[in-house]
Amino acid sequence: MTHRVPSSRRARGEARAARLMLAPALIALATLAAWPGLWVLWLSLQRRIPVFGIERFVGLSHYVFLATDPRFWNALKVTLLFTFASVALELLLGVTVALALQGQRRGRRIAVALLLLPWALPSVVTGRMFEWLYHPSAGLLNFLLGGQAINWLGEPILALPALIVADVWRTMPFVALLCYARVLTIAPDIYEAAHVDGAGAVATIRDITLPLLRRVLLIALLFRTLDALRAFDLMFVLTGGGPANTTETLTVYAYRSLFQTLQLGFGAAIGVVVFVLVMLVAWAYLRAMAREEEATA
């Protein structure tokens, strides 16, 4: 008892050690994330077009222009529509698939492996594959529809839904596997008790499985939303943002401005908007998750 260090001193020492151990990670984060982030912010306050030798501070004028730029508002609308529709469908299908896997008796391993396949494919490969599926004259989809010549990627009302379907196919497995992993940890006796109490299949899913999935669903939602808000590759490969910019997301607009036409300051301003959007959504989700923790604690 006598050799014991007073707890406050020990706590202070531990806190210092913790800070020291965290320091490398914090420094790495600061140099890798914060520094480039600040630099982009600084860039967005300048008019900088190297080809024309233009480099001057313009304050917030890029943001003022964006506020009245129809192309920007259209890209924002496309981004939000894409995010909402694809994330909602992914969640719905992901949970359904997880429940189906739970109910399956044989061949689960094969089913999980198959499920992983779309998730494991590089997105450019997925893009090329869907390009052939949607091909107007030789595509599988039009063939299955009885030789129609539906213009999936060139019709304004069809192009975005076609991209959403491709995105859902690609990322639904992520949601399904997360949910499936959680479902596996639900103790069988809970279901037995429900069964004894006379609960039907629907009531069991509604009152037992889904409530237990809530937290993992929030995490899946967070990841998927942040990803979808930055959607780029599918549009870039399949439609180039067309027709008539109906599939041009904010990141595609940023790419066109920043990399393709070298309007560095203006492109950076769009990038900053995407960043702010992502941070707002992340903050809302994290708050929701914190509340969830409190409620269950």
Added chain:
Amino acid sequence: MVPEPSACGGMVSGTITRVTPRVFRVPAAQHFVVRWRHAALLVVVAALVVGCGGSPAAPGPITLVFKHAKILGPADPVPGLLREFERRHPGVRVQAESLSWNSDDQHQFFVINLEGRGAAFDVMMLDVVWVAEFARAGWLLDLSPWVPPAELTPHFPSTIEPATWNGGVWAMPWLMNVGILYYRADLLARHGLQPPKTWEELVDQVERIRGVERDPRLDGVLWQGRQYEGLTVNALEAIWANGARVFGGDGAIFPEEERAAGGLALLRALIVSGVSPSWVTAADEELSRRHFGDGRAIFLRNWPYAMDLFQASGSPVRGRVGIAPLPGRVGGAVSAASSGGAHLGVDRRTRHPELAAALVRFLAGAEAQKAMALGGALNPTRMALYHDADVVRAHPDFPAIHDLMLHARPRPVTPAYLMVSTTLQPEFSAALVGVKSPRQAIEHARLRLAYLLEGLQ
């Protein structure tokens, strides 16, 4: 002569050997480009075999680095030409380095390397629409001390305007492309028709042929309407054919506004009337080329590369395809096809300006371009070669293509070309799919271009 530090890479020059050309998605004006993964592998293998130990101890040779896109065709003539250049310039090595086949990737590569301060190459192959941009940025060496004006005159006029932007000589023309109307010669002959001179005539012919053939799978005319560079080209051709321009001589934007809208209205009408299938709004060169190549369309607008593929053994349309100038408009201007292609420029920070300029002049010269025309599926920029006996034997359609190239027009020659084109694309696309009226699309395009260009002053 400054001895070069003999890098390991210098030892493997010339090992970029022939690869089986594979036509992938072909970006506008870049059809001569293929993937170079196989070539890269060979380079690595060769580097391992040769090793780094063999570098000469005496003053090393001067190394020129030539950055180019992979050359498509039955045999890549570039390595042979570079060896010939080395033979004529003792003590000089030319190291050829391939770039990705994708035009956007190439542009990004050049911009990053030219804007950053490390000169990693001396001579580069440039898409014709980048020449003015790179010249404005100060990245290109002015070749006028080495290239007298007379040296440019044997090239097609539409290649000279971009090369000589703002009074310099920023690059030399090397390879050329032109918009062509392909037609099914067998179908036209069966119905006693000549290739159409105007779009109105083309529409008539499509209706006549389809009315008799009664094949629901036979489309009328295919072109490229996907929202990308190809759309800019196709829409410009329609606008030019209707007697309008993007920029007037005084810098006015769409000075013939009504006629420009009329050009877009023509394209929209082709879709609405079913003369073109609705999916041309999602079509690029390859999508439309394959469909026509399967025998499922009467007309196709595409670049010259498609002919070799139509005439390949096993092609369903082999021996049944003809070429003609793009149609004009009744009451409009004569047909105006867009040109495309590649120029050769020199990095301004090269340590060997004299030799780099010599390499450019050699590659753009008659002898080298002839070799390119014979060995690759490529069109030279020198007019005389289109009537050269050897070349015509290999490419019987060259005399006909000569006339098309002679009347071809470059896309607007401006350092802001990429900005202009990416601003026009969504507006053109909106007119094609009916989201905006052609007049609205032109009006919106004009406002956006005016704002954009004002910001560059």
